[in-house]
Amino acid sequence: MRQVILDTETTGIDPRQGHKIIEIGCVEMVGRKLTKNHFHVYINPDREIEEEAFRVHGISNEFLNDKPRFHQVAQEFFEFIKGAELIIHNAPFDIGFIDHEFALLGAGYPKVADVCGVFDSLVYARKKHPGQKNNLDALCKRYGIDNSHRDLHGALLDSEILADVYLLMTGGQTSLGLANSSDSDSNEDGSVGEIRRLSPERPALKVIRASERELQAHEERLDLIEKKSGQALWRTNS
Template sequence: MRQIILDTETTGLEWKKGNRVVEIGCVELMERRPTGNTYHQYINPQREFEQGAAEVTGLSLEFLADKPLFADIADDFLAFIDGADLIIHNAAFDVGFLDNELSLLGERYGRLRDRVQVEDSLLMARQRFPGQRNSLDALCRRLGVDNAHRQLHGALLDAQLLCEVYLHMTAGQSEIGFGGDEPVQPASAVPVFAGAAQGIRPRVLISDIEMLAHEGRLAVLRKKSGDRCLWDAVAL
């Protein structure tokens, strides 16, 4: 059983408004165990970020200017995920963006679900923890997954964290080839993109000048969490 934990970063909240994918991160599992095989790619979106989106990811158009277009990486990306079960947090968001990117390349690429099965870990979390916040950060805290190094959103880092969250949430499930008495290798043991893991991109703080963009940042955070973000709790 091959599973791929997937996350994307984008220039904004809606692909229907012309927003594009700027980063893809994937972590591979075989028989519920991380293999160490990952996929990570920055992408030149050829358009501006929406207000707040760049601050949340720490990315900029200047950084992405020399990165490949989605058309340049599409075949390699599809080859990596082909035939796998994709695990995505708030899957409708990422699948919508990726299907849009594929559609821009022509009909021959089809849609993600032509190639893979998709499972939404956010829906799974809501079923297991009804009435609670089920953002990735909230699940990390609840399940004891160390996310102290997550200062910014990054596709590969978030996929790695989601990998460990997913394995915790499904640890009691019986699946073919998974020995329930054997310890699961934590996702934190898997080599990942050094920049994401070490948080080398600058941490962004909200100053007085940035307060006008504050609501834009919260909107992007809510997109990723599928729920209210931590700032909402502070404001109550």
């Protein structure tokens, strides 16, 4: 399964008010492993960046003066995401801008959702952690991901961080090592622990199956439970 973790930076918050994309960052993941294949580009929006947006990402109009326009990178970007499942934090925002940019070209590009699957990690996080903060910084803290190098938002950096968050949040490639409360910070749910990524190159876990003797002992134990209680749940649910 090919997945693309995607983020954008923009001149403002609403494409219907003429705001444009100024940065796209994507990292590729296949089989829940990062491939080191990525797409990253800065884009000249041919309009002023709002001050509030600049305070978020720190990208200036002067920096973008010599960068390509969207129409110059659109086909390469489209080919990179086509057919993949996109993982995006607050997907409607980014998808709305991307669809708007493609529509402005008038070149017959389909809507993103017609050629890609979309996984909104913000929606998933809110279901998994109801009533808690679920922005990217909060999730990094919750899952023990070091984002101290992230002073400002950046599309490629945020995509790389989101890839780590996604893998941990969805339960893959993780290890939980419990520590003493005296030398470890407590998580928001009150538990104490340290979560760390396991190497994707680690060998597969060995599967140890029960022997015939162990299976027979198991059945005898279930017989005893049924005799005493009248029911063995392991058998009714099998």
